[in-house]
Amino acid sequence: KNEVEQSPQNLTAQEGEFITINCSYSVGISALHWLQQHPGGGIVSLFMLSSGKKKHGRLIATINIQEKHSSLHITASHPRDSAVYICAVHSNTGNQFYFGTGTSLTVIP
């Protein structure tokens, strides 16, 4: 059983569309991270959340601790947003770090 589940696995959108990627987790956490990985392997940490909502440019991340759920939203999507988005959580027991399998996003011009 995966501790972190993401949906959808794959997503294709037209440029300008509003995009939502979901992450559900089954463990108690101290923090949740959203990561972006472009082809070639480089990973960028987008957000670290322990409660509420964070915004950076066109990206918004929210977390609901009670429901064990987080969402990553991209407003006005652009082809350069095409990447794999990965949700990761730090558990607060055993201090482990678990990753989702990623959502592959393609934004078409």
Add this chain to the structure above:
Amino acid sequence: KAGVTQTPRYLIKTRGQQVTLSCSPISGHRSVSWYQQTPGQGLQFLFEYFSETQRNKGNFPGRFSGRQFSNSRSEMNVSTLELGDSALYLCASSLGQARNYGYTFGSGTRLTVV
């Protein structure tokens, strides 16, 4: 400022050999964590070092080991390589313990075991 530097970028090794990978964190960062990424298993946490001490360890066999030096640089060693160890190995650095701070990732070392 310089980012997280991983060397080498690419490596080909033969089954049974051992390999050492290096990670230089951002200046001032004291935490270094290591991850393995494969197409089948995705990203998996290997271990985290903070001030030269291993703080956390993932679910990997003892063939995988690491250490951190006083200048916060870290090395990861894999002994008796198996074909399944072929992967992208990523390290990330953080100001403090990784769960409390954001990460900066290196570009990774792509290891191929033949």
